Amino acid sequence: MQTDQPINSQSGSMQEGIAAPYDFQIMDVIKEAWQRTSRLKGPVLGAGALIFTALIAISFAIILFLDLIPLVDKSFLVLITGTLNFIISILSYPFIAGIVMMGLHRAINASVSYKMAFSYFSYTLPIIIASICMSIMIILGFFLLVLPGIYLSIAYMFTLPLIIDKNMDFWQAMETSRKAVTQHWFKFFFTGVLMMIIYLVSTIPLGLGLIWTIPMFVALQGVLYRRIFGVNPVQS
Numbered sequence: 001m002q003t004d005q006p007i008n009s010q011s012g013s014m015q016e017g018i019a020a021p022y023d024f025q026i027m028d029v030i031k032e033a034w035q036r037t038s039r040l041k042g043p044v045l046g047a048g049a050l051i052f053t054a055l056i057a058i059s060f061a062i063i064l065f066l067d068l069i070p071l072v073d074k075s076f077l078v079l080i081t082g083t084l085n086f087i088i089s090i091l092s093y094p095f096i097a098g099i100v101m102m103g104l105h106r107a108i109n110a111s112v113s114y115k116m117a118f119s120y121f122s123y124t125l126p127i128i129i130a131s132i133c134m135s136i137m138i139i140l141g142f143f144l145l146v147l148p149g150i151y152l153s154i155a156y157m158f159t160l161p162l163i164i165d166k167n168m169d170f171w172q173a174m175e176t177s178r179k180a181v182t183q184h185w186f187k188f189f190f191t192g193v194l195m196m197i198i199y200l201v202s203t204i205p206l207g208l209g210l211i212w213t214i215p216m217f218v219a220l221q222g223v224l225y226r227r228i229f230g231v232n233p234v235q236s
Contacts, residue, residue: 011108012228014166019180019228026191029227030198033220037212040106044099044215047117051095059085093131094124097160103222104161108231126163130170134159137174154188155181161225165232180228188224195220 013020062084098117105112120127134156142149155178162173181188195217202209225231 011226011230013230018176019183021183022180022228023184024187024224024227026187026194029191029220029223030194032223033216036106036219036223037216040102040112040215040219041211043102043112043114043116044218045211046114047095047099047102048214050114051092051117055088055092058088090128090131093160094120094127097123097127097164099218100161100221101164103218103220104165104225104231105222106219107222107226120164123164126170126173127160130159130163130174133170134174151185152178154185154192157181157188157221158225158229161221162229165225166229191220191224 012022063081095117098120101120102112102116105116134152138149138152138156140149141147141152156174158177158180159170159173162168162176163170166173166176168176199210199213199217202213222231
């Protein structure tokens with residue numbers, strides 16, 4: 001039977017809002033993420049299913065409603081539908097942040113529930129602003145010779161949990177994440193490559209492996225976050 005790793009010697013810390021120097025081994029965090037997938041599958045997959053179903057239903061209802069409006073140009077409908085779908089995707093980020101927080105809780109052996117995906121609406125505004133700003137910066141980065149976009153897409157990976165766990169504003173969280181990840185950017189990159197390979201392999205048997213790899217990805221982000229920043233004590 002697998003047991004959880006001790007966390008006392010594997011927790012990072014913050015120094016005046018900046019991550020203290022840290023390091024990690026890629027295979028160590030991958031193995032710990034796999035280990036912490038237990039007791040995380042149900043909450044993550046349950047919350048994900050609820051959110052996905054709700055977003056699909058809303059998108060379908062909007063398309064159906066617009067299609068029923070007479071004398072509306074079809075190209076205009078496409079524009080409106082695309083805009084509304086973009087807005088819906090942005091509004092989904094508070095739910096995504098809740099799922100990310102499941103990984104942080106699991107990384108410190110705290111209890112996890114699917115309800116966590118719906119528990120952080122008080123952070124909706126900074127999360128949405130951060131999501132829009134990150135999207136703009138990453139898109140601009142891809143236009144600038146691609147590499148800056150790749151760099152930022154990885155560097156901003158801890159923005160949302162920093163907003164919630166450390167109560168940072170959107171820009172402080174973006175910059176704190178970027179500066180922390182930059183310390184070992186290539187390790188994060190190759191960790192992501194390895195996780196993507198695991199993810200792709202898991203889709204081969206009719207996608208059944210995703211039952212494990214999706215929660216594993218959530219656990220991996222929690223494990224990395226804990227090792228870099230430490231996780232504030234969970235209020236019971």
